[in-house]
Structures are given as structure tokens and as C-alpha cells.
Amino acid sequence: xxxxxxxxxxxxxxxxxxxxxxxxxxxxxxxxxxxxxxxxxxxxxxxxxxxxxxxxxxxxxxxxxxxxxxxxxxxxxxxxxxxxxxxxxxxxxxxxxxxxxxxxxxxxxxxxxxxxxxxxxxxxxxxxxxxxxxxxxxxxxxxxxxxxxxxxxx
Amino acid sequence: xxxxxxxxxxxxxxxxxxxxxxxxxxxxxxxxxxxxxxxxxxxxxxxxxxxxxxxxxxxxxxxxxxxxxxxxxxxxxxxxxxxxxxxxxxxxxxxxxxxxxxxxxxxxxxxxxxxxxxxxxxxxxxxxxxxxxxxxxxxxxxxxxxxxxxxxxxxxxxxxxxxxxxxxxxxxxxxxxxxxxxxxxxxxxxxxxxxxxxxxxxxxxxxxxxxxxxxxxxxxxxxxxxxxxxxxxxxxxxxxxxxxxxxxxxxxxxxxxxxxxxxxxxxxxxxxxxxxxxxxxxxxxxxxxxxxxxxxxxxxxxxxxxxxxxxxxxxxxxxxxxxxxxxxxxxxxxxxxxxxxxxxxxxxxxxxxxxxxxxxxxxxxxxxxxxxxxxxxxxxxxxxxxxxxxxxxxxxxxxxxxxxxxxxxxxxxxxxxxxxxxxxxxxxxxxxxxxxxxxxxxxxxxxxxxxxxxxxxxxxxxxxxxxxxxxxxxxxxxxxxxxxxxxxxxxxxxxxxxxxxxxxxxxxxxxxxxxxxxxxxxxxxxxxxxxxxxxxxxxxxxxxxxxxxxxxxxxxxxxxxxxxxxxxxxxxxxxxxxxxxxxxxxxxxxxxxxxxxxxxxxxxxxxxxxxxxxxxxxxxxxxxxxxxxxxxxxxxxxxxxxxxxxxxxxxxxxxxxxxxxxxxxxxxxxxxxxxxxxxxxxxxxxxxxxxxxxxxxxxxxxxx
Numbered sequence: 001x002x003x004x005x006x007x008x009x010x011x012x013x014x015x016x017x018x019x020x021x022x023x024x025x026x027x028x029x030x031x032x033x034x035x036x037x038x039x040x041x042x043x044x045x046x047x048x049x050x051x052x053x054x055x056x057x058x059x060x061x062x063x064x065x066x067x068x069x070x071x072x073x074x075x076x077x078x079x080x081x082x083x084x085x086x087x088x089x090x091x092x093x094x095x096x097x098x099x100x101x102x103x104x105x106x107x108x109x110x111x112x113x114x115x116x117x118x119x120x121x122x123x124x125x126x127x128x129x130x131x132x133x134x135x136x137x138x139x140x141x142x143x144x145x146x147x148x149x150x151x152x153x154x
Numbered sequence: 155x156x157x158x159x160x161x162x163x164x165x166x167x168x169x170x171x172x173x174x175x176x177x178x179x180x181x182x183x184x185x186x187x188x189x190x191x192x193x194x195x196x197x198x199x200x201x202x203x204x205x206x207x208x209x210x211x212x213x214x215x216x217x218x219x220x221x222x223x224x225x226x227x228x229x230x231x232x233x234x235x236x237x238x239x240x241x242x243x244x245x246x247x248x249x250x251x252x253x254x255x256x257x258x259x260x261x262x263x264x265x266x267x268x269x270x271x272x273x274x275x276x277x278x279x280x281x282x283x284x285x286x287x288x289x290x291x292x293x294x295x296x297x298x299x300x301x302x303x304x305x306x307x308x309x310x311x312x313x314x315x316x317x318x319x320x321x322x323x324x325x326x327x328x329x330x331x332x333x334x335x336x337x338x339x340x341x342x343x344x345x346x347x348x349x350x351x352x353x354x355x356x357x358x359x360x361x362x363x364x365x366x367x368x369x370x371x372x373x374x375x376x377x378x379x380x381x382x383x384x385x386x387x388x389x390x391x392x393x394x395x396x397x398x399x400x401x402x403x404x405x406x407x408x409x410x411x412x413x414x415x416x417x418x419x420x421x422x423x424x425x426x427x428x429x430x431x432x433x434x435x436x437x438x439x440x441x442x443x444x445x446x447x448x449x450x451x452x453x454x455x456x457x458x459x460x461x462x463x464x465x466x467x468x469x470x471x472x473x474x475x476x477x478x479x480x481x482x483x484x485x486x487x488x489x490x491x492x493x494x495x496x497x498x499x500x501x502x503x504x505x506x507x508x509x510x511x512x513x514x515x516x517x518x519x520x521x522x523x524x525x526x527x528x529x530x531x532x533x534x535x536x537x538x539x540x541x542x543x544x545x546x547x548x549x550x551x552x553x554x555x556x557x558x559x560x561x562x563x564x565x566x567x568x569x570x571x572x573x574x575x576x577x578x579x580x581x582x583x584x585x586x587x588x589x590x591x592x593x594x595x596x597x598x599x600x601x602x603x604x605x606x607x608x609x610x611x612x613x614x615x616x617x618x619x620x621x622x623x624x625x626x627x628x629x630x631x632x633x634x635x636x637x638x639x640x641x642x643x644x645x646x647x648x649x650x651x652x653x654x655x656x657x658x659x660x661x662x663x664x665x666x667x668x669x670x671x672x673x674x675x676x677x678x679x680x681x682x683x684x685x686x687x688x689x690x691x692x693x694x695x696x697x698x699x700x701x702x703x704x705x706x707x708x709x710x711x712x713x714x715x716x717x718x719x720x721x722x723x724x725x726x727x728x729x730x731x732x733x734x735x736x737x738x739x740x741x742x743x744x745x746x747x748x749x750x751x752x753x754x755x756x757x758x759x760x761x762x763x764x765x766x767x768x769x770x771x772x773x774x775x776x777x778x779x780x781x782x783x784x785x786x787x788x789x790x791x792x793x794x795x796x797x798x799x800x801x802x803x804x805x806x807x808x809x810x811x812x813x814x815x816x817x818x819x820x821x822x823x824x825x826x827x828x829x830x831x832x833x834x835x836x837x838x839x840x841x842x843x844x845x846x847x848x849x850x851x852x853x854x855x856x857x858x
Contacts, residue, residue, distance in 0.1 A: 024415045028370075033362035034355015036542070038491050039574040040418075043789040046491060074355035086353040093345060093755060096205030096763060098352030099359060099491040099542030128798045131789060133491045133543050134205045135766025137800040139759070 005066045007032075008076025018064035022056075023047045025063050026073060034074035034102045038131070045130030048103035048110075049073045055110040074102035077109060084147040084154075085109055092143040096134035104130050108144050117148050181314040184323070185238050186216055186266070187273040193297060193311025195222050198232035200239035200262070202253035202514050203348055204490075204541035204548070205763075206819045207756040210346045211259050212266055214752055218339045219270030219331060220277070222310070223297030229347050231538050234516045241265060253514045254549050254645065256718035256817025259752055263815050264328075271326035280317045281308050296338070334812050340752050348540070360539040361495050361571070363510045368497060368567035369398060370414040371560045374424050375406035375580045378782035379642050380432025383407050387425045394420045401563045408560045414571060433640035434782040439586065442639065442779075443482060446588035446609040449635055450480070457607060457633030461621050464629035466592075469603035473594025476603075477665050480590050481657035483845035485583040485777035487786075488646060489794050492542020493577045494553040498523065498560075499567035506533035507558060508567075512541035514549040522551045523558045545767075546645035550582060578792055579784045582644035583777050585612030589657040599669045601627050601680055608634045608654065612643045619651030619824060622658060624687040624716065625680045641779065647767055648717055651824035653845060655715040656772070659828025663711070664841060673832060674700050674712050687714065690721040690747045690809065697807050698725035698743035708740065711833030715824035718817025720748040724765070726829035730837055735853030739769055739830060741803045746821060749813035757818050761806040764822030770795035772827045776846050 004013045007030070016025055026032045026049070038046030040059050047058040050072040051065075077083050081090070085105050095101045104127070111118055111126045118126065123144050132140070182188050188196040197216050203209040213229045216222075232239040240249030241261035274294060281299040282289040285306065293300050299308050334341070351357040376382065386407055388400055396416030401408040407426055409417050470476055496511040506529060513519050516536050524531040541548055557570035572580075587610030594603035604627045608616045613636045620632050646652070666676030674695050681687045691714050704710055707729050714723040724744035730737055742765055751757045774793040778785045786792040806822075831842045840855045 020415050024413070027362075028414055031364060032355075033358075033364075036359075036491075037361065037493065037571070039789055041574070041788050041790070044491070044574075077354070081350060081354050089353040090345070090349055093349060093759065095349055095352035096207070096759065097491065097541060097543045098205065098348065098357050101352050102355045105353060124797050128796050131491065131794055131796060133489055133545075133767070133794060135763040135770075135795065135800070136759070137766065137795075137797045138762060138804060140797070 001064070003063055003067045005068060006070040008072055016063045018062060020063045021059055022049070022061040022063055022066055022071070023058035026058060032073050032075050036099055036102055038100065038103070044100070045107060046100050046103040048106040048130065050106060050110060053110070053113060055107050074106055077105065083109065084150040085112070085143065088143040088146040088150070091146060092139045094136050094139040094143050096136055100130060100132045104132065104140055108140070108147070111144070112148060112151060116152055118144070181317040182319070183273045183276050183314070183317065184269060186269045187220065189310050189314035191311055191315040193223070193226050193309050193314070195227045195310065197227055197229050198239070199229050200232040200241070200251055201258045202512070202516070202538065202541055202544065202548070204253070204512070204514065204544035206258075206760060207346050207753060208253070208258040209348060210344060211752045211756065212262055213347065214339045214344055215263060215266035216270035216273065218337060219267045220273040221294040221296055224339060224344060226297060234520060234536050234538070236517055251517050252549065253544070254546065256819045256821070260719065260815045260817055267331050268326060271331055272323045275323055275326065276317065276320045277310055277313050279320050280313050284308070284313070284316065334750065341750065341754060343755050344753060346756060357540050359492050359542045360497060360511045361492055361542065363497055363539065365497055365499060365510070365567040365569070368499070368569050369410045369412060369564060370417055371408055371410045371557065371568050371570040372414070372417040372421050372573070373403065373406045373408045373556060373570070373576070374421055374426060375576065376428055377579065378428070378432050379434045380640050381428045381430065384427045384429050386427065387423070391420050391424055394423065399564050401560055403556070403559060408556070410560060410564060410568065418573070432782065437639050437641050437779045437782045439484065439778040439780070443586065443588060447480065449609050449637070450588060450590045450607055457635040459631070459633050460617050461630055461632040466603050466605045466629045466631035469629035470592060470594045470605065473603055474597040476592065476594045477661070477668065478590070478592045479661055479664065479841070479843060480588055481653070481660065481843045482588050483586060483653035483656070485586045485779070486646060486771050486775045487578055487581045487583055487777050487792055488543070488545045488547035489578070489792065490541075490543025490545055490547055493574055494547070494572040495570060496554040496557040497567060497569045498554065498557040500527065500558060500561040500565060502565050504562060504565065505529045507561065509534065509536040509554060509558070510539060511536065511554050512539045512548060513551065513554065514541070514544045515551060518549070519551040519554045522555050526555055526558050527562065545647045546649070547582065550644055574789070575787045578786055578788065580642070581777065581784065582642040584646035584652065585610050585615050585643045587612070587616055587653060589654065591657060591661045593661065593665055595665065595669060599671065601665065603627070603629045604631070606632045606658070609637070611637050611639055611641060615643055615645065616650050618649035619654035619715070619717070624684040626683045627680065641782070647764065648820035648823040651715060651717050651820070652768065652771060652827065655713070655824035656827025656831065656845060659713040659715070660831045660841070660843065663828065663832040663835065667835065677712065677714060681714070686747060687716070687721055690714065690745050691723045693745035693807050693809060694723035694725055694743055697745065697805055700725060709833045709837035711829045711831065711836060713825045713828030713832065717821045717824050720746060720816040720818060720821040722746045722761070722821045722825050724825045724829050726826070726833050728830060728833040728837065730834060730852070732856060735849035735851070735856060737773060737830065737834060737847055737852060739773075739801045741805070742801050742829075743805045744822060744825065745807045745809060746818070747809040747811060748818050748821065749811050749815045751808055751818070752815060754808055757808055758806045760818045761822040762804050764820055765804055765826055766795055766800055768823035768826030769801070769830070772830050772846055773799070774846050774848060776848065
């Protein structure tokens, strides 16, 4: 079927079977590979994108579900690593292998959209679906706090 | 019409061109260093970057000794050529480009400082010839050569614009290298080079590489290691949408097509009749563990002795008091976040190939693919990519060889992607084992006898960490009794140290408590003749404030371990939910002696990482086999640590040292098991002796 949606601000139209997971469309057909494949079952969060501003696991989201909606991927978060979370991620030296970090940052960005000043407990509860096998969790918490401070002061 | 928001995708690689190299023009100063006329310095990185940060640490070593301006340094992957870019191997044998065992920074520490000093020599020599002055009148500042008598200055970029190759660069004597007090980069905070591209999705893993005309591939592999596909519903699969080719393999069936999602559907419909009779078929975790215990008791099978000192048996007989305990540990899985994958393009003649892969062992991968094609390794070109985690799993080349077999069959580039289920169920695990420990103390409470038998599958994977040279025990016997049932096993972060140190540190703690001695003081007594180890232990204890009363319902446990030449200790603060049996680790205070630490902030990050990886394995990770088949399939039933279960605080104190560097990436892991078990014992009196300490197991222990 023909599906039309907004991707990182631009109108996108493509032909895909309706059940195809958004993840394979993004990675395989649109060549936006910042969104990662980690588990294929919505269990690890590596494929997190925003669907109309809400965090969504692209690996279990059929392409038909995004018709007429707006999808933001890590490539659309900023053009130049200037999002407060990206700056805080660099300052805190969060990533190690880095593979889960697109998903972590997209999940954290959705958190800060809905909660400008999250407590530690709120951060942990919101981020708990995103696995980081390198164990960067404590730095992620620190970086989210730093980004929240910048957003609130700026 | 497809529009993709104006983003360029630079993940397209072609089979004839290298994606990363040759971007920078300029003079080749040495085999390691290029400088262009604007002064941009390109340093080559010979190691795999899997999050441990060595691509930055190694560049720092070269930049330090060549007196480079770090802001002008770029890093590119080196060619795969161990003769030029390898590090000395174990025991000084040969040169290797394998990124394992926390060997990288320690192995390259002197060679790359030497390489940096040689690059500086070439720059000085060229400046001296240009100015027609003696080389001895020159000095350097970051990025600049200075003629001391006249104070004339020339930048490295200017020199590079006319630099001539210097043949026969002399070895720079060690005394001419910088002394630790002169370091500007080593031991300072230098941000990791790979981090910016890891916050915007642009870092390239092999999972992201797209080669023109490539086919995707998936493989359905035998659920029992060693069995083969006998027949399958080929006709039905061939008729499914998007299926271009089906390739039977020794251990499974490969399906190829243009769209990966089509392959996933086809794989679900694929029905294979597997051969029977593989030795692994009888592997049932519980029964095999019982078998290990029988082996330990029967003493019929002779072990392979790892360490022998005095006479442990007669010392045990003469001992005032003796102790004995069995420690068990289950299989664990690497669970690196990027599932295994590789792209291989076998050429039309079938006698050469290009590989795009994240691998810890590029030379191993090249050799194995060359063997498969019956060709020379020189005809195999490997493009290294970032690794979305390695932890030992990517030192095995099975996933690359599979992609090569499929590409050989179709003579097209093939991108093979393992699903998470494939990655887990055809994993190569840290082995399960049983450890029997016996010890004796004399009338004064001194530890005088120590016997440690490790029984399991996995040979050398089991022996890692069994020896304890830092403990002064006069009579020792340490052995492994190896069995082989044919399940897939492999190095896993810190190899056997995860379970051997858990057993050793738990047993020491248990003896101390039974003898009525504070476990920390007992440790100090046993390690009194190892000042370096003692300092590491004391540092962690001081950091934690050992001896203070923990808050209500909490307790402390202490543990020490060596790994890859480094030493670490920690104190864990835990609590226990009695109703569910769930252990919570609140805080970790740790210490690390790793000699000179090149990248201190990254060393702290690696300790945090190894501690969380370790705690994850201690609290919840468990692979079980039934009839030779792995019972877990994805993250819902193979539970790795998530943020909510991570400690609230991890403190790391790095001990100042001018000794040569030792390994860091694994050293935080072996201390976790003992510290948690000992804290739980202090809290509840229960000795947990079976990894992992799942809530069910803890609850059962509390009830019995």
C-alpha cells in the first residue's frame, strides 16, 4: 500500500506492505541507519523514534500505523549535535559501544518534552525500557539532569 | 517519490572502494602518522573499537611522544597488517591485531610511544635539513618545531608540505621518551574521539553498511549444536514473496532476498528435519551440574593442575579446623547490543572477497574466509567497522564465515543479520561449572591449606582467575577437571574470573566469619606479603568507610580480584526484599591499580561498565539447556541489568602509579560476585553459592 507520512519534517511517500515494521523501512529502504535493530520485539529500546512526539519502538510499529503522522528519528533531533541532550551526552562522555545510544537519546528527548525537570526516580522509570549493555546508566542519568538544567535556564 | 528530509546517507559502501581511508592527503611521516599541509594529523588505529575507548587511548600515546597538538589529531583505522600494526603477543610471541583480554593499551604502550617519538624524529630531521642546522639545536612544542638558538619556529603542517621520507629511522632510546611528569595527554582528560558520532546516529556499525546489489540473508540454525539439516520444505519457502535463494549449510539453512523483512517471514515458515546424535543432545543444565558434583566427589578423574605449593592434602588433615563448600555457576550470554552481522562480497571468480564487519579478530576472520575460498589471505580485504559491543563474542569469526559461504553461493555481496533470537540461541557462552573448595586453618586461625577444583566443560575458559598469588597460603592445590559435551562456549568478559573469583572471595569471607574475624581484616592478614594488592583493598575499604554501621536493612560485603595484570577491590552495599528474594545493590565503592592510566575518565567508565555487567551476571543472567537446546530467546527471559536495578552510586578510585599499564576493561567484573554474596551473608546469614542469585533462588535459600 502507499503510505504518506512526515519524516524528520519532510513529506515522505512510499509503497510498502502495511505490516512491514517501520524499523526496516527506515534502515533498509530510506537508509536512515541511526535507528538501531537490537531485539525485534520491543524489549530493548534501541529502535526508539518519536511518533507524533511520543516515544515508539520502530521494530514493532507497522508502517501502516504511521500513515498521516510525523516520525522523528535521531537524524532529525538536530542537524549539528546541538540538542541539549546531545551536548550533555558528549560532556558526560556517555556512550561506550554507542549502539543503544540513539534509542536512549530519543527516549530521553521524549521525557524532557513531557517533563522539563524530572527527578532521578522519574528518569529511571521513564528510561527503564532502554537497555545499555555497556552499563552507561549512571552517566545517562547525569546527562539528562544536565540537559534539563540547560533547558530550564535557557 | 521518496524524500528523506535532505539527509545524506554516507553508509553506502561500494565493493571496490574503501569507505573510510584515503580521506586525508598529506605526507606520510611514518607508517602510523600522516600530516597534511594545514597541519591536520592523521593517526592510525590498529585496534577494534567496541566501546572500550582504545582508538582514543592509542592515538594519545602517539600524539604524546610526537608532541602533537591534540586539537589537530584525527584517527583512522589502520590496514590489517600485524607485521606493521600488531602488538607483541602473549609472552612476546609474534605480533597480533586481536582486541581481547584487555591487552590493547598495555600491549601498545611502549610500541606506540616509540612510534610517536619516531614521527617526531622525522619532523625534526626535515626541519633541520630545511634550516641547515644541527638536529640537536631543535626542540618541539605541541605542533611546532623550534630552533633554540634563533627561536625560529615551524609548524608540523609546514614541515609536512616539504617533508621527505626518512629511511632507517633510529630506535629512540627509552630514556629519551617523556617521563610521566612531562606527560601532557597521558593521564589527563582527553575526550573520546568516537563519542560525537555516537550521539547523532552517524557512527557506522557493519549493521549500517549498504553495499550496492547486496542481498540480505538470514539463517535457521540447528537448535542442538552438532546436528545438520537433513531435509526442509524448500518448495514452499522458494514460493514465498521476495525469496531469491536458499542455501543449505552444514549447521543450518540460509535464506536470501532483497528485503530483510521478507526473510523473517520465510524463516518462520521454514521447517527443517535435523539429523540426530550430536553429543550435545544429552545436555540438560540441571543434570549436567549434578554430574559435575559426582565427578568432584568420585575423584576418579585426575585434574589438570594449575598451581601446586607445599602439600595441601596433608595440611588439610593436620589442620585445626577445615572448611568445604561447592560453588556453582550457570552459562551466561554476551548480549552485545548489536546482533551479530557481516557483509561479505565474494568476487565473481570466487577467489577473493571484501568483508565489512565489526570484529575483535580481523586477522582471524581473513584467515578463515581465505580458507573457505581456498585462496590467499592477501585476496581478502576487511573494512573494520565500529562494534556494537564485543565482550569476547566478536573474537569468534563464525558470523563472518557464514556470510562468506552465502556470498560464495550467490557471488553477490551478502549482508547476513542474526536476529536477537539467533544471537542468543546459537550463542557461545561462558561455561557453567562447579567449584569445590577446601581449606584448613591452624590453631591461631591462619589459613594453611587451600584446595580448589573446577569441574566443567570449557577447558582453558575455566582456569582463568583460579590462581591467587597475592594470598599467602603455604599449601595449595588448584586444578581443573575438564569435560566436553559439545555445547558452544567462548570467552566472555573477564573469562572465568567472573565465577572463580566469586567462589574464592565468598569462601575467604565464609572462613573469616566462621573464625570470628572481620572479613576485611582477614583479607589483610592473608595478603600481608602483597603490598600492591593490600593497598588496593585498603583503598576500597577506606572509600566505603568500612567498619561503619550500615543503614537499617542494609549490609556491606568486600571482595578483591586481579584481572589482566590489574588489581581491583570493592565494597558493595546491599539490601534484600525477603518476600520476593530480590537483592538490591545500592552502592559500590571500588579501587583500581592499573599502573599508568592513559585515559582516567575512560578508566572510570570501564570500571562502571564492568561492575554493571558483572552485577547483571551475578543477579539475573542465566542460560539453561534442555536436551541440548537453549531455553531462552530474547531479553524477556534472558534478563540483563536495566537502569532501575543499577546501583544508585558507583565510586571508583584509581591508584596513582608509574608502573607500566595493565588491563582495565574487565577488571571491575570479577569483584562483583563475592562482594554481593558476602553482603547478603552479612545481612541474612545465608551463603549464596549458585550464580546467578535470582529472586527464586534467594527466596528458597531464605526458606530453608
